[in-house]
Amino acid sequence: EIVLTQSPGTLSLSPGERATLSCRASQSVSSGFLAWYQQKPGQAPRLLIYDTSSRATGIPDRFSGSGSGTDFTLTISRLEPEDFAVYYCQQYGNSPYTFGQGTKLEIK
């Protein structure tokens, strides 16, 4: 099983700042099959990025994904008030299709 470790656990930033979230895998993620999700309280997760760096439909271009092998990053270039939420990474290259434990992005 591939274990995904997200860091930091909590990130405190202000609107307008740049956010960098990390997701590290215990072994290489097959074919770069890594996704990022955003979840707000009481809501279902929303897909942001798939295949490491492809934005899902309707996702603003301030969200970008990068990485390869075992190290992946979600970058939010300029934080908007609605971006403060919990973010999860998921690998779907090998079953079980594991999630990271999440990073909470909070307003500073």
Next chain:
Amino acid sequence: EVQLVESGGGLVQPGGSLRLSCAASGFTFKSSWMHWVRQAPGKGLVWVSRINNDGSSTTYADFVKGRFTISRDNANNTLYLQMSSLRAEDTAVYYCTRSPREGGYWGQGTLVTVSS
């Protein structure tokens, strides 16, 4: 518009059974790989199971193997999760989702509570 609507959750005693359904619309269901993901109260996302487009291939997380069965009815655009031998630790909101490469859409979830 893509819609996934889960149903079938509720309160069940330990050792009991429950069948969850997910009604799909707005896309070609029979072509889509589908997943179940769960989230215990206040906790993170946990992948549970996946089924391929025609139902011929399934895979499960170790903690549900032998207890849960994923299936689908492509004629009626419905995904299922049959859950048996339920435990307190299975208490969670259960979501059905399309694979990330197919848009990654999620339903609103259905709450399963396992308690005596």
